[in-house]
Amino acid sequence: MEPQPTMPEQTYLDAIRSGLEEEMRRDPAVYIFGEDVALGGPFGVTKGLAETFGANRTVNTPISEATVMGLAIGTATAGLRPVIEIMFIDFITLAMDQLINHAAKLHYMSGGQLKIPLTVRVQCGISGAMGAHHSQSLESWLAHVPGLKVVMPANPADAKGLLKSAIRDDNPVVFIEHRGLYWSKGEVPANEQSVAIGKAALMREGTDLTIVALSSMVAPALAAAKELAAEGISVEVIDPRTISPLDIETIANSVKKTSRMIVTHEAVEHGGIGAEIVSRVQQEVFYYLDSPIVRVAAPFAPVPAGPTLENKFLPNQERIVAACRRAIAPS
Amino acid sequence: MFVIRHFEENLVALHDRGVFGGHYHLYVGQEATGVPALACLRADDYLFTTHRNHGHLLARGVEPKKLFAEILGRVDGLNKGKGGSFHSVAPSLGFLHSSGVVAGIIPLSTGTAYASKAQKNGRLTVCLFGDGSLEEGAAPEAFNIASLLKLPLLFLCENNGKYGTGRAVAAAQSSSMAAYPLTDLPKAYKIPAQQIDGIDAGLVHATISEAVEKIRRGEGPQFVEAQTVRYPGSATNWPTVPAPTDTALAWDVSQVPENAREWYRSADPLLVYVRELVEANQAKRDEIAALESQVKSAIAAAVDFAVNSPYPQPEEAERDYFAKSPL
Amino acid sequence: MASKKNNSKEVIALLRRMWLIRAFEEKVSALYAERQIVGLLHLGIGQEAVAVGALSLLRDDDLVYGGHRSHGHAIAKGADINKLMAEIAGRATGYCGGKGGSMHIVAKECGFITATGVVGGTIPLALGAAFAAKERKKRQLAVVFFGDGAGQSGPFHESLNIASLWQLPVIFVCENNGYAEFTPLSAHTKIERLAQHAKTYAIPADTVDGNDLFAVREVMSQAVDQCRAGKGPAFVECLTQRMRGHYEGDPAKYRELSQLAEWKKKDPIARVARVLKNQKALTDKELAAMESEAQALAEKAAAFSLSSPWPAEIEVDSQVYAAAS
């Protein structure tokens, strides 16, 4: 393939676009399907791809999530490597049957005869008072489904690297972007560098306590760690990056060192991915734990639209710091 | 119509001033559909609407100040700040639920109609949705059930994609709906369907009242597609106001920016209606101008009310996700 | 041009294939009654003319998608009945190693891509296959089978819309047996003919007697020619009846026996046999031989399956994810 200019600083959104562009150039079997994708999509992630690769490889679809998901799966059974964009993760509800009953299961049910190299791009999360139909974080549904892989990049480099791995993977991978991160900037290493699915990232080293933070919560977690460092509390921050398969080893090893842990994500706490992480960790390293693992996540309520309610709803640096203090000195 | 128009124009201003952040959709350009259509209904009828719901709520008599407050996420809002623009409701007026999911309400509307039929209370359900909803499988599923059960249900499809711009082009029959005309879809289920000009207030009123009568007579569901022209201000992701509405524009659009002028000249249902009234000598220009300035100041007051309304207590975020149950 | 295809030599081969399906399914039914096979079984006995008629006109590299009642479709596309029966019996030697079962048959080697347990579930998948075929410009087709029950599901309509918009080389074959699970179609929709829906979306559609092998082939050959020529999708509705209940063990009380007696007259196999006899292409003796031949093959498939090993428990968590290729 022809060389691309390296891009030291890039937004999360541009990183995803260049990831798509490089993969489409690398492999003619990569196709993009979605509402308005040929026009760039609602946030401009696919901007310019139709011009470069043609409208036949960047396909505008009707608003028919269920069928377009099935269609993409079908192209995969016939040898393409489809990337489907679902405009908001809230709308993945419309495609649940195709995703869960077909994409996730066809390889297994067929005894390995079929492969489904499908990438499902969705964006999630709270950003801009959009209310309970455009702000949800639904990743734990998908992490509950054997046969799906689920990644949630928290920075531009991971976004690009994981997207490449997702597209090259022979399994259905749900690639969950966070709308609030689209315009955040970060260093993006040279092209063709992919980030392995299923590997957590150590974002900050520490000895007293481990914070496991996902997607939009990584930044506040790092800020909390800074804040606590000033008080002499050394916090380790880990970003799992992939929630299925989960890199429990990296997390467990960290807890062996720190003996204390909190988990934070933007999704509703009940039935969230945090529950799985807590269960696994306490099972693996129970005897290392000095205090209960605390979850810092959204309350058990639909996302409210009003900005003040939204702020209350969102887990934040303040709540993370408070949880850390509780973990360090259990009352 | 003035209320809706000036409500929406003020909303754009509020958004541009950063008073609220959420995504929102304007009803500008469809006033001549919503206002006369909803005027044909009984006070106890049910209505379901979508993300483009402001005009429907206002046409049905929602206080502008309460809708402003909801969109601004204030405690005095219709939903106490929990719904926002997408999900504003007014159960006392028959709006039980507004969905932000395309076609989300179409199956729901068969439910209230089913209930009315079961309870024999003569209440009718109106399902208001855009042409894009017909691309979702939920629509044919609901058409089939409504027809099968002869439900008292009016499907009012507001197709603002007529010679539209932006997304509307992508949404025009040619590129994302093979069925043409759209009325073939309900007709396939033996649901009587007609296509009308949604800019013609008189025609809309006549058509809808006739359809409503048939439904009340127990003839089952009806489908009406009202075609309007996409408001140039809705062309992009974030709405704009090419030119603030004023009665004077009905006769002189020279002040309107070139690219939007044609819409104001020929496709703005409000200005069309104003001209009709004057030409039919049903109202004088200055009377209409006076009415408009009344509305303008009423809307201005509503804006003040909403802007000064407090935000709800943050703790509210964790309330109201369960109704109190008897046990 | 279909008539050309109907030389008696070929028709004999088709009859043989129909007998094979019938014998296979009757054997499966018997094994189920003996509890030698468990699970949810849906048999298409009486619908053989559709499967054989429709698929006899395809190329080997065409892609076929089925539903929950698809044993016959797989056999008609050339599946190995030993591997098929073994799969239904949950054995290691089955097409899917015992992981799929009756409703999830996949016989990729012969172009039967997948069945599904979800009503209408494979219709969108077939669109995808057609899209890929179109892109590859190999004039491949996708064919998807589904029952009238799928006609009331949203994805069915979304699929007709997209297939028509994008002029995809896909043939929708609706087996209208008049029953959606346990309920007559009339209780589910006011539409008598599902072909009407295709027409709404500007897809050429035909309705034929699905118990008439020749009629099915006639209409299907037009659909295949049109699709192959890149002229977009086609819809073929075959009116037929299943002799069995919705699933094995379903007492099927909701069907009057008179209907069944009526049906027996229309038995697609008997009808083809009659034609061949009148043409003097086959004698009663040869016909009987053909039947017992098929039954012998079914018996062999059963013996193969029941003597096959169960899958090893270690298999249980293999093939959840595909290894990197």
Added chain:
Amino acid sequence: MRELAYYEAKFEALNEIMTGDERVHLINGTFLSLSPHRHVFQNLQKKFSARMFAPPISELGFCGLATGAAMAGLRPIVDLSTGSFIYEAWPQVANEAANAYSMSGGQTRVPVVFHLFHGLRGGGAAQHSGSPQAMLWNVPGLEIVIPSSPRDVKGLLKTAVASDNPTIFVDHTRLLDVRGDVPENDKPIPFGVADVKRSGSDVTVIATSYTVQVALQAAAKLAKEGIEVEIVDPRTLVPFDLATILSSVEKTHRVVIADETHQSCGVAAEIAARIAESGFDRLKSPIRRVSTLDVPVPYSPGLEAHIGPSEARIMDAVRAALA
């Protein structure tokens, strides 16, 4: 005490509910899946056919219909039959029914019941053995009921219909023929009250749905080894009765969670996380989960049996907890 089969108790409840409240409509299904006891449904049909609707195969359509009807004052009970089919209705259940009350700031109530059969049924394979309740536990606004005995199914079904919230009623085909005591005119069972199905002092086994029955058998065998297991059945996931569980843990200090949803992000994960947070100091060994292995449900009987929360796996986990 009067003994009934689970399916009899369930239909006694349905009959009393339909008789007592004309707002109740039954939509789709027989509430029996493919069980042979169809006559009980047919009896109900004879009495209430006017309040029953057998819709087309349009899960999305008729779950939306039920939700809308509930908004308008009916109390529909939808039978999705096979649990996996709820994925087709997901937008109406998780996006509309669940959110309506909150999004409307408490104005619009949705008293609908979505009934489904989950879990391993014998040959259901990957698409007819789904257990969607763990995902639904992540959806605020839904109440989740998951009975395990004849008495519970009757008492909980009544409460579900009386509730003003959308309720997921998670049933299991393998429970239908289980027999147990059901007192005449028994009271409805309130949500959020766990039930100790067996008391013991050594290990707390938290079990749900059919797995409660499996755990009871396991407990009987373990008793012979001198291990006394306490079995706690939450009966409802939302609301969830953590207090009863914690007081059991107070006594046993050891926990095994047996449940038929897949392990990752499953029901057992959430329960384990809550105990690990609130009961950490009472635990003497790690909480162990006995869930369905993280693979699509295989068809072949041996494979299917292997992945479920079997008696043997529960017994091993209990022994491990004590080791």
